[in-house]
Amino acid sequence: MAYLLFPGRHLLTTAFQSDYLWSILRLPINKLELLGEYKGDGEDKIDTIIFAVTSANQENSRYNPIPFHMRSIELDRFSEDYRNALGVKTEIVAIPHFHPNEHFGEYILKEYSEKTENQTVLTPKNTIVLCSTLALIQQYQKLGFAVLTSEYDVKEEKLKSKTPIDYLRLFASSEGEWEMNAEFTTGVSKATQKFWKDFPSVPTKILRLWKDPLLTEEGSLTKTRNYSTYAQGMGHTALLDAKYKDINQSVKTGKIVDEGCADGALMTLLAKDFSDSDIIGIEITSEFTARCLERQRAGEFGGTFVHFHQRNLMDKIFEDNSIDTTICNSTTHEIWSYGDREESLFKYLKLKFDQLSKNGRLIIRDVVGPEDKEKIVYLELNDRDGSNDNIFKICSNQDELRDHLSGLSTSARFIRFTEDYLKDMREGERRGDETKIKFEKTIIDNKNYFVLRLKDAMEFLTKKDYVDNWQSELNEEFAFWSFSEWKDILRKIGFHIIENPNELERSSRAFGISWIVDNRLKGKGTIYTKDGNSLNVLPYPPTNMVIIATKEGTFDN
Template identity: 40%
Template sequence: MYLLFPGRHIVTTQFQEEYLDRILGQEIAGLPDLLGDAPAGRVTDLVFAVTSSNKSNSRYNPLPFELRSIVIYEFARQWKRKYGVNFHIVGIPHYQPTDKFSALMLKEIAEQTDCALDLTPDNTVVLSSTPPVIAAFQTLGYAVLPAEYDMAGQRYLREVPTDLVRQIGTGEIGLESLGLSASARTVFSDLPEAGARIVRLYNDPILTEDGDLTETRDYNTYASTMAEVIDLKYQAIKDYIVPGKIVDEGCADGALISRIVRDYPDSDIIGVDLSAEMLARAHEWKRAGAFGNAFVFFKQQNLTTPVSDSQANTSDTVICNSTLHELWSYGRRAESVRSYLRDKHKQLRRDGRLVIRDVVGPSGADNIVQLWCSASDGRTTPEYLDTPAHELSTYSRFLKFQHDFSPRPLHHDSIADAHGDAPQFRLPLRDAMEFITKMEYTDNWASEMHEEFGFWAFDDWKRELTAAGFALHPASQPYVNEWRVANIFTGHVRLEDMDGAPLPWPVTNMVLVGEKRAEA
């Protein structure tokens, strides 16, 4: 049986130490202060849910999660030695006030442990002295031990941790006289910077209780920028999302998730990314409340990580937005993408969907076309290899691209001088579109030269999706990004056939939706 112990856990108290020592050696169901019906048996695992774990440097949360974990570890290991009780420390991020908090906490615990800790009323008792928390878990069907709180008298019988934290901060009572647990006393003695941090925060005349300069600033508006491109990407996929558990793979800083939560606030949204920097930004958005009270969980993971058996049939929607071309480029090309598609089929529940929005190669990729590039929209120079891409004309940038592009060899024939209105290059359509679709990415030119966009045409993608076990959603389609045509292509590049007739723009992007159907 699990004993779930939620709280900020800044300190542990002498009362908590005595209380746990008394209850861990006996049947929980027989305790006189128990509220509700507990599962039979003794506690085998203590689960410390450390709330507001991503908050620190405030009077409300003076210590970071790392220091709080040390306090808990020293406190909990005595029960491991004495009673053989296992313990788990799980950080619960800060949420704005919500009546869903208890449910969100349970979901966090499940996700952070890859569903190894699945806490239900049938296997868990909650230990909490906070009346709203007691009520919330009772509503969910959990039995609760109220500890310091007297339910009949609606009052606290003993000091609670927040009282002791305040006393440390204000210096009302010396550390040696506080009602700390023996283990907490040792930690604060061995790590005096912990107590010093609390004292500093309580004596700062400027900081508010939450550690901000002002309580009225809207930090979401102040700190975040909403890129138009994200709105366009979301509009392309939003109608294909199945509510429930939504996984955004390659979530970056969570910009797309900030749109998803508006339309699916009751879904569980998991953001996955490899980049520690992007996830740090995503966690900052979460700390600032950008995702409201939706359950949003971020984890660092490579998309090539196989789906485990415990993760099978657990998701309703997996979104892969501008990510699979990176998997192809930095992984094992077709092998990595095919393995990924098979894994997503395994991960999704029945009727779940894999929603892919990405670049796509043109049909007729091997057809030879003629390409005109402007020589007057930047520097046209024979020293293009030594010139930053953003300074070059489109003509010189094409030549630089031909040299720098690393995924595969490119071929072209020069057929006219740089200046003038005649096409200067003859080459396969695939190679022309590879340049055209990334020619404006000059700020990250070096990294873009490692990525291939047009490796598969849309028919190839459909074939690979169905080979992985998916049924193709009828709305799946390739399309031309008209915004890019109007703002990036027009006036800078032009395609013609071999007779000099203008060619319509090939498709640049796709929305590909696979559905997991019942097995035959």
């Protein structure tokens, strides 16, 4: 008895893999071209193929677009001929995602043993590994396994055939017209091609994820966001309750959409209060989509109909006149930041107008810029609440950066901020040099001040405490439009803005958050305007807003 361990993401199978398996399964092991020596009986033939499907608990990214159950169906079809013709047994085993490391090969072996209740242990005496990834080949060699290198030519030190990921790239570059692409249809196995025809949602989903311009390879908006920290901040019970209280009186029953729903925390409250409505969550990142589905599995939405889509909000998702309430909670500033700023946000808001039914409501709760953004102000920052040394220290990881930033004084952190703010965007040529914060230093009555625009002062004051996600948060702009500018833009699109000073909980409004003022701003930074030779304290401008906008109608209680 001999096992063939075939690890991989198995997103599709290739014609090369099919032919290669036919060639090796017919021969005794001592006739195979192995890298390394097989420790078992060379007269044996391989009688069991173990497809170890790596990253099986991930989906919805370019790296892992297909869920495990769909990969399993395709592998079962792919291996059917070997079972029928040669009597070979096959196993399909889910291996969770591990970040690449020097123990990855060993983890696969351990995971397989755990999955089989330790009834089967794969060793160099009973197992051959099939693998074309050089780093993994070397790991299994160190563990004593003989390896079939498949697509990898050991002598030439290069691949001699395209790999599954190469064919996915080819598929994406052909705009999904794979049946018309001769290179694709000759290089991909017949099993995969039939599977795609039988399940057309699979290639459709792959193409959507591969063509999305905002997503990274891992299905995220940025490479540096710590999702656990981000979700903890967004979903903190007191903060979540406050956000929900800001909007819940304005939600119209029917079909409710939470656009940019993150991990679905707000939707748990919506599901409780609007149990007779259909609640749809839209999220672009694969990590948060997975967390939403976990909430659903755990029953956190009760008996309410809740569904999630992983989509880019810049795409048309719903039919016109089909949505009763659209909620954008901390979403619009990300559309501005990761898209083409005003152009993207205006396009998005127009899509929201089109999708709303008559008298439907758009509810935006987000950050907001000050009214006098271009006003020159004097910013006094605390330089005694931390270190002022080695401000631009180069840190090797996010934890080191967090600790360094936490130890800086507020004044020193501002200086670091002016260099880091939108730096990644400028280096990626998504933003120009005009986005770099400009400031001057001055001394008045023996006190240090930074002289800059009010907009830039507020960008710093609202972001300075995001040390856990510093690199990610500094890709984003908060103060791009003032409250009055927001209302003007929405009116141009066709919305009616609800404003009722007698019922603020049902009214559009801009506001500051007292906890942030008391705990993050007071004693850290003070804003002044200059009047002649005197400086006058400027109250902190509003940092947040709720806008309630309706389509073709007025707000009805």
